Amino acid sequence: xxxxxxxxLRVSFSQYDGQIDAVxxxxxxxxxxxxxxxxxxxxxxxxVSCGALLRLLPTTAKVTAAKMTLDGIDVxxxxxxxxxxxxxxxxxxxxxxxxxxxxxxFTIGHQIAETIQxxxxxxxxxxxxxxxxxxxxxxxxxxADVVKYYPHQxxxxxxxxxMIAMALSCRPKVLIADEPTTALDVTxxxxxxxxxxxxxxxxxxxxxxxTHDLGVIAxxxxxxxxxxxxxxxxxxxxxQIFEAPRHDYTKTLxxxxxxxxxxSKGDPEAxxxxxxxxxxxxxxxxxxxxxFRITHGEFQAVQAVDVVLPRNRIVAxxxxxxxxxxxxxxxxxxxxxxxxGQILVDGTDISGLDPAALIPFRKRMQIVFQDSYSALDPMLxxxxxxxxxxxxxxxxxxxxxxxxxxxxxxxVGLPRSFGSRYPHELSGGQRQRVAIAxxxxxxxxxxxADEPTxxxxxxVKAQIINLLKKLQAELGLSILFISHxxxxxxxxxxxxxVMYRGRVVEEGPTERLFxxxxxxxxxxxxxAIPATDPRERGVRTFLSADEIKAQTPRFTVIQTGAAPxxxxxxxxxxPGHRVEAIVTT
Numbered sequence: 001x002x003x004x005x006x007x008x009l010r011v012s013f014s015q016y017d018g019q020i021d022a023v024x025x026x027x028x029x030x031x032x033x034x035x036x037x038x039x040x041x042x043x044x045x046x047x048v049s050c051g052a053l054l055r056l057l058p059t060t061a062k063v064t065a066a067k068m069t070l071d072g073i074d075v076x077x078x079x080x081x082x083x084x085x086x087x088x089x090x091x092x093x094x095x096x097x098x099x100x101x102x103x104x105x106f107t108i109g110h111q112i113a114e115t116i117q118x119x120x121x122x123x124x125x126x127x128x129x130x131x132x133x134x135x136x137x138x139x140x141x142x143x144a145d146v147v148k149y150y151p152h153q154x155x156x157x158x159x160x161x162x163m164i165a166m167a168l169s170c171r172p173k174v175l176i177a178d179e180p181t182t183a184l185d186v187t188x189x190x191x192x193x194x195x196x197x198x199x200x201x202x203x204x205x206x207x208x209x210x211t212h213d214l215g216v217i218a219x220x221x222x223x224x225x226x227x228x229x230x231x232x233x234x235x236x237x238x239x240q241i242f243e244a245p246r247h248d249y250t251k252t253l254x255x256x257x258x259x260x261x262x263x264s265k266g267d268p269e270a271x272x273x274x275x276x277x278x279x280x281x282x283x284x285x286x287x288x289x290x291x292f293r294i295t296h297g298e299f300q301a302v303q304a305v306d307v308v309l310p311r312n313r314i315v316a317x318x319x320x321x322x323x324x325x326x327x328x329x330x331x332x333x334x335x336x337x338x339x340x341g342q343i344l345v346d347g348t349d350i351s352g353l354d355p356a357a358l359i360p361f362r363k364r365m366q367i368v369f370q371d372s373y374s375a376l377d378p379m380l381x382x383x384x385x386x387x388x389x390x391x392x393x394x395x396x397x398x399x400x401x402x403x404x405x406x407x408x409x410x411x412v413g414l415p416r417s418f419g420s421r422y423p424h425e426l427s428g429g430q431r432q433r434v435a436i437a438x439x440x441x442x443x444x445x446x447x448x449a450d451e452p453t454x455x456x457x458x459x460v461k462a463q464i465i466n467l468l469k470k471l472q473a474e475l476g477l478s479i480l481f482i483s484h485x486x487x488x489x490x491x492x493x494x495x496x497x498v499m500y501r502g503r504v505v506e507e508g509p510t511e512r513l514f515x516x517x518x519x520x521x522x523x524x525x526x527x528a529i530p531a532t533d534p535r536e537r538g539v540r541t542f543l544s545a546d547e548i549k550a551q552t553p554r555f556t557v558i559q560t561g562a563a564p565x566x567x568x569x570x571x572x573x574x575p576g577h578r579v580e581a582i583v584t585t
Contacts, residue, residue: 008066037221092167109147157188190528215530272347274478280341319499370451372431429460508577520551
């Protein structure tokens with residue numbers, strides 16, 4: 001008998017203007033110990049289907065099914081006691097955003113212990129001791145400290161590990177992972193996926209992996225369910241889906257996974273780069289209290305970074321969260337003031353200009369932010385949002401501004417009728433298109449794109465990248481592309497700058513850097529990229545900071561009369577390819 005059995009599941013939500021059918025006739029089973037991947041775009045019904053299985057949907061949802069059982073219990077007929085038993089013991093869920101899943105006013109240990117006590121007759125002290133052991137099992141080494149921490153004191157990756165520990169607290173028979181790695185760096189994502197597979201094998205659980213990332217599917221599951229528009233498009237083994245997909249939608253998903261783009265056509269006649277950062281650094285003041293004594297210091301977020309963005313080229317800045325890549329992009333735009341260094345736009349240093357003198361350069365430099373929802377004013381229509389830069393710079397009459405905004409709405413692939421809509425009425429991909437239209441309506445020469453596709457579905461991501469590439473060719477744009485998505489970086493950019501702990505550790509042409517990475521941190525990043533073929537699965541190795549330091553390349557040069565220098569510095573090893581190395585004489 002299957003552990004999970006769903007037949008003819010239908011879910012609709014009551015809205016003020018009628019009903020929305022979110023899931024239409026979905027059927028699937030999951031056996032003990034099996035791994036099932038449910039893949040599809042946002043709105044395809046994959047999360048709603050699993051929410052219905054645990055009766056976690058809001059009261060506006062109407063759920064019907066010919067059959068829906070979990071661990072032998074009819075979910076639709078289950079009473080409160082049955083639901084209490086199946087939630088935790090039969091099935092547990094890892095949510096997409098652990099920060100909202102944890103209660104911010106209680107410690108991590110308290111919340112895991114509370115879950116244990118809800119299902120077992122056990123004392124608080126024993127439950128806390130077990131919570132600490134669970135944190136150790138999910139590879140949180142300082143578990144004794146973490147049980148006392150509050151959610152805001154942990155990074156995204158650590159919080160997701162704590163969420164997995166909570167899910168494991170009652171030893172469930174099936175683990176449901178709902179987009180568990182969407183907003184995580186490539187290395188943290190690889191660690192979480194490896195951890196999920198490890199605990200699944202240890203506990204003998206079944207796994208349902210909900211995701212829009214086909215790389216995650218290739219890495220983790222045995223069988224795949226492809227959903228679109230609330231329906232199942234295709235089902236089969238992971239090998240069959242990747243090697244011989246039958247449905248056109250599955251073929252489109254896989255094609256977007258292997259998207260390639262034409263290389264940029266640089267301007268060989270250009271005298272100066274479109275953007276150049278010289279020795280750019282950012283330090284933040286910090287205060288430490290030790291008893292009655294307060295000491296002041298500095299945190300070096302970015303350490304003397306040099307980046308060159310040639311005309312009509314796309315240069316990527318990659319690295320984990322906290323590497324300083326976004327801070328570098330914001331300093332390039334003068335949205336964050338650098339502590340020192342120069343910012344050259346077409347050869348002119350703008351780092352010391354006052355706000356009035358900076359205005360002409362604002363027209364030539366624009367930015368697209370990671371979170372399009374918070375970047376767009378919710379009180380303005382799309383026409384007003386896109387036309388706002390024209391209004392700020394006093395370009396054209398009100399009618400001309402509106403007409404140009406509507407023209408840009410069409411140019412980024414949205415109908416003119418959308419002009420009267422508000423941001424909350426759009427999907428994530430549509431909002432990102434509006435953000436791009438607003439950034440480019442002034443026809444700048446430099447665009448800083450800060451993680452513009454990190455939270456988007458694989459097909460929408462491909463559309464946004466195609467749009468950026470098309471507009472780059474039309475406008476002669478130079479793009480500084482900040483990302484932790486190395487698959488996109490590989491297919492889109494001309495050269496790559498790798499940042500680690502606030503400094504550049506390697507830079508070079510994209511093709512060469514991916515083929516011959518020299519720095520251990522670069523190799524670790526590339527090794528963490530999810531497989532695009534199930535046959536390429538493998539156990540990943542993750543380097544600690546000490547291991548990265550120990551494996552930093554070393555070069556010896558013959559130089560008489562020079563003192564030895566053990567400080568890492570960037571060394572040119574091929575045309576355009578530099579790597580951080582320790583140079584000794």
